[in-house]
Amino acid sequence: MPFTPYPFMIAPFRGLMIIWISLLCSTVADAQFTCDSIPYNPDYDCSGFIGYEDLIAFLPLWGESFEIEWDSLLLPTDLDPDPLNELQWLELSGDTLELWIADSVYSSVVLEGIGNNTGLSQHGVFDSSVDGEVFVVPEGVHTLSIELTGASGGEGGDVCGQTEGASSCNVCDAQGGMGGRALRFNSLVYNLNSGDVISIVSSSEAADSQELLVCNPGLSGWTGWDCGPAESGGNAAPTQLLLNGETIVEVTGGEGGAGGCIGCQGDGCFQGATGANGEVGSIVNWLTTLSTYSIDENTGSKLVLRY
Numbered sequence: 001m002p003f004t005p006y007p008f009m010i011a012p013f014r015g016l017m018i019i020w021i022s023l024l025c026s027t028v029a030d031a032q033f034t035c036d037s038i039p040y041n042p043d044y045d046c047s048g049f050i051g052y053e054d055l056i057a058f059l060p061l062w063g064e065s066f067e068i069e070w071d072s073l074l075l076p077t078d079l080d081p082d083p084l085n086e087l088q089w090l091e092l093s094g095d096t097l098e099l100w101i102a103d104s105v106y107s108s109v110v111l112e113g114i115g116n117n118t119g120l121s122q123h124g125v126f127d128s129s130v131d132g133e134v135f136v137v138p139e140g141v142h143t144l145s146i147e148l149t150g151a152s153g154g155e156g157g158d159v160c161g162q163t164e165g166a167s168s169c170n171v172c173d174a175q176g177g178m179g180g181r182a183l184r185f186n187s188l189v190y191n192l193n194s195g196d197v198i199s200i201v202s203s204s205e206a207a208d209s210q211e212l213l214v215c216n217p218g219l220s221g222w223t224g225w226d227c228g229p230a231e232s233g234g235n236a237a238p239t240q241l242l243l244n245g246e247t248i249v250e251v252t253g254g255e256g257g258a259g260g261c262i263g264c265q266g267d268g269c270f271q272g273a274t275g276a277n278g279e280v281g282s283i284v285n286w287l288t289t290l291s292t293y294s295i296d297e298n299t300g301s302k303l304v305l306r307y
Helices: 007-032 052-061
Strands: 090-093 096-101 104-110 125-127 134-136 144-149 158-161 172-174 182-189 197-201 212-215 239-243 246-251 280-283 289-295 302-306
Touching: 144 239, 144 246, 182 246, 197 302, 280 289
Parallel strands: 158 212
Antiparallel strands: 090 096, 096 104, 125 302, 134 197, 144 182, 144 302, 158 172, 182 289, 197 239, 239 246, 246 280
């Protein structure tokens, strides 16, 4: 005759099963990792359960401000890899958190406030405008933050149209176009070795035209009046960043602005066109571009490294 348990027999059995499964899961969990390696773990005593002991440990902190203060990241070790744990692909280098996939950096992010609270710089800053054009990677440095600035183009010349005897450009005041803006390129270089050489091939800020043409109209006014264009501004040469003598990125210089003119595009007074801004001309495929933008001031090439 089959045995049919009564409800009052099933309930205790279920309770024992739940306790047994919980203990088993706790044992397995404890065998897989050490709970004190988990940041801000509420299981203060690492028992596998959140109990009154954990509450008592946290009560003295009640009402205190919560501030994150850390300078390291606890990650799985190479000796005990876990293919389902993406943390093993993260590496904290100074103040930069890097994601490594297939032995190369897939992505990275700068952690503000880590180390000595100087942003990207942990050890020092190299500035080519004061430190020269060659930087030798020191011992213990493997990652560099790069800020590479190209050179700006020159401004075009002006054309002044004025009637006989006038002291100002009372007919036409055609200004030369502004020179193209310099590009600023930001990136990170990884896996450097002590003694590696980072250098810059720089360019000076291109010269302005400074030409001023003064023209007087004839009796026919604008018709057939041809004056200019004034000389265009200079083009800035490219700026190159080299690693051990090999170019890894080149930034083109700003082009010169065109000179103003009268009648060069038909009857009338015409301002000079602005020169093209600098841009990334070439880059090696392993170097990641974090950001690029044009800067307003006239400038020559410059390299700033933070490490």
